[in-house]
Amino acid sequence: MQYVGRVPSPPLDQFIDDIYCLTGVPRHRRMNVPPMPSAHLFVNLGEPVRLWDSDPSVPPAMLIDAWFMGVWTRRFLFEYPARVRLVGVHFKPWGMSPFVGMPAIELRDRWVPVDGVWQRSLDRFRDQVGDIASATETLRVLEEELRSRFAEAPSRGLGLVRHTGGRLETSHGAVPVGALADAAGVSGNHLATQFKSHVGVTPKRVARIYRFARLILSVDALHPVDWSDLAQTAGYFDQAHFSREFKDFTGHTPTEYLALRRRFPAEQGFPPDSGPMPAD
Structure with missing residues (x-):
């Protein structure tokens, strides 16, 4: 499986550690993820990804399109499909704030469909990158999408x-x-x-x-x-x-x-x- 990532240009780099493309056949299908200092945006362009919370009271999820994940305080498990095509963003812990317009505590330890956070869906982005083979071009489109949603006037605090x-x-x-x-x-x-x-x-x-x-x-x-x-x-x-x-x-x-x-x-x-x- 190939991971191609880069840090976006300013001012996004103050809020994002990297944007990346993940493609190919995974070496391991099921992965156990400990708490790490980041929040995430995933856009799945391939087959569904399955997610399990380490809290057994939380039902598992099948993630098909695009979703946000806030900062996690406990581990979770995910299962790749047989072939992966995923575009993602590793936000700094505070980095999602100027993009989502909602209190981050509502995203803590949760996976939330992008349509539930952004009023406009990612259909336009998916249409643009649907047939793009180049990771470089895909990341360029992703960075443009992030810039279009970035609130330059910082919210209080x-x-x-x-x-x-x-x-x-x-x-x-x-x-x-x-x-x-x-x-x-x-x-x-x-x-x-x-x-x-x-x-x-x-x-x-x-x-x-x-x-x-x-x-x-x-x-x-x-x-x-x-x-x-x-x-x-x-x-x-x-x-x-x-x-x-x-x-x-x-x-x-x-x-x-x-x-x-x-x-x-x-x-x-x-x-x-x-x-x-x-x-x-």
Whole structure:
């Protein structure tokens, strides 16, 4: 399977990590996805994709067209079709806010059809890219579509969230939330309220997800792994807390996860394999 992605040009790059095309035959059909510091837009141009929430009370979904996914605080599982043709956007945690015109908390831990968020559907985009073979041209059309929906006048509080969220991003969640609020000259409650509106979760939760992402992306399954050292580097100073959070976020103990990664090595240069793991 081929992943072709790039960072969009300013000002979209302040809100989007990358836009991408995913095509071909998947190496693994079923993938287990831990919480990661991003929200998503997917446009499916191929066969349906199946989704399961790790919360058993949530019914599974069959995603056929296009859908948004807000920031997730728990893992979920998806199943690729036999052949994939998918166009997507990895938003920064706060990045969906200027595109959707609704509180991000309404998209937290949810997959929502695009038609339920945007008044105009993506039919025009799908028509434009339907017969395009070039990933470069497809990404150009996708970026134009995003620009047409981008609200240049920031909504209240987004600047605050983008600035403080950027500090969490660069520090991998290591800056105390109290220090962020003090530096911004606001109360912790105000900062939390703005994060819930533009990210869907509190800054403390965002910090946890960035911290976990730093740890999981630093695992080199080809060599011995010192979990205590990795955990401490990522900011986990309580080993029991680290073990609980790791099992909660991945569904595996660190030892089980490492065995899985060694059994199914990530494809080099293939970003979707950096966090998600095979569920087979």
